[in-house]
Amino acid sequence: MSIKKIKDNVYAITDGSTRGNVAAYVLPSQIVFVDSGMHIPLIKKFREHIERETGKKASVLxxxxxxxxxxxxxxxxxxCEIITSELTHEAMVDSQKNNWTPEALEEWKKNSEDPLALDGLKIVLANKTFADEYELVDRDVKVIVKRTGGHTAGSSYVYCPNYKVMFAGDNLFNHSFPWGGTPTSDPLKWVESIQEYLSLDVENYIPGHGSISGKETLEEFLAYLNKVISLMKEMIAEGKTEEEILEQADKIDYYPSKREQWKALSLKKWYEVITS
Ligand SMILES: [Zn+2]
Known part of the structure; x- marks a missing residue:
């Protein structure tokens, strides 16, 4: 695990050791963490390290x-306060009931690269939710959390205008094909969200997976998404079949995905949203 100090008050782990990226924003009187990854012992170390180095305490995740x-x-x-959008909270409650069964969690544990990653795993839900936007103010520093949808309906970004940093979560995969096949994935909302990210005063974007990026990575992804959407719309208007459309969309060049099925399933989901 390598903890990167992105700038004075912002730390992140983006080397894949925690699977999803995680970050810490050090505010004047507290530390705010973003996402908790999938490696319990490393996340514990991360929290302890930042608390020790800054002499401040974690207050919010x-x-x-x-x-x-x-x-x-x-x-x-x-x-701590564990804060997320209502839609993300509902999705977690649903997963707890239907997907994260004891048997399924045993499978996750078995498939982890590090056998200790999920040892003692306990599902902990958010204890505070917001509908679309949440703001945390600590003296002169502000953290804005906003739900935009895209990767999932509840997907939100965590933006600190003072530090010019944004945690984009899985709306941004750096140099790999994003996972867009979730039941609530929406390519049109995704485009709007990336446009919004670009409009903000941000120097460092922390993606859900991959290394820290600047605006170019977002512009590249936005161009790709727009290409896919316009191709699908044109071919739908021409009366082409789903099979023909997906075949052409698959030919539009972009980074490979980490999992084989991701591209095909994402394109299928996006087609479904565009035709609905
Ligand atoms: Zn995700």
């Missing part, structure tokens, strides 16, 4: 969205 690789370290922040 913001959750960008409901996927296991971003929330399975929540138990390390049980004494």
């Amino acid at each position: 913001f959750i960008t969205h409901a996927h296991g690789d971003h929330v399975f370290g929540n138990q390390i922040f049980e004494d």
Whole structure:
């Protein structure tokens, strides 16, 4: 695990050791963490390291969205406010009931690269929610959390205008194909969210996966998404079949995905949203 100090008051782990990226914003009187990854012992170390180095205490954990690789370290922040959008909270409650069964969690544990990553895993839900936007103010420093949708309906970013940093979560994959096949993935909302990210005063974007990026990575992804959407719309207007459309969309060049099925499933989901 390598803890990167992005700038004076911002730290992140983006080397994949915690699966989903995680970050810490050090505010004047407290530390705010974003996402909790999927490696409980490393997240514990991360929290302890930042608290020791800054002499401040963790007070809040913001959750960008409901996927296991971003929330399975929540138990390390049980004494904090755990804040997320209502839709993400609902998605976690649903996953707890239907997907994160004891048997399924055993499978996750078995498939982890590090056998200790999920040892003692306990699902911890948010204890505070917001509908669309949440603001935390600590003296002269502000943290804005906003739900935009895109990767999932509840997907939110965590932006600190003072530090010019944004945690984009899984709306941004740096140099790999994003996972867009979730039931609530929406390519049109995704485009709007990336446009919004670009309009903000941000120097460092922390993606959900991959290394820290500047605006170019977002522009590249936005161009790709727009290409896919216009191709699909044109071909739909021409009366082409789903199969023909997906075949052409698959030919538009972009980074490879970490998992084989991701591209095909994402394109299929986006087609479904565009035709609905
Ligand atoms: Zn995700």
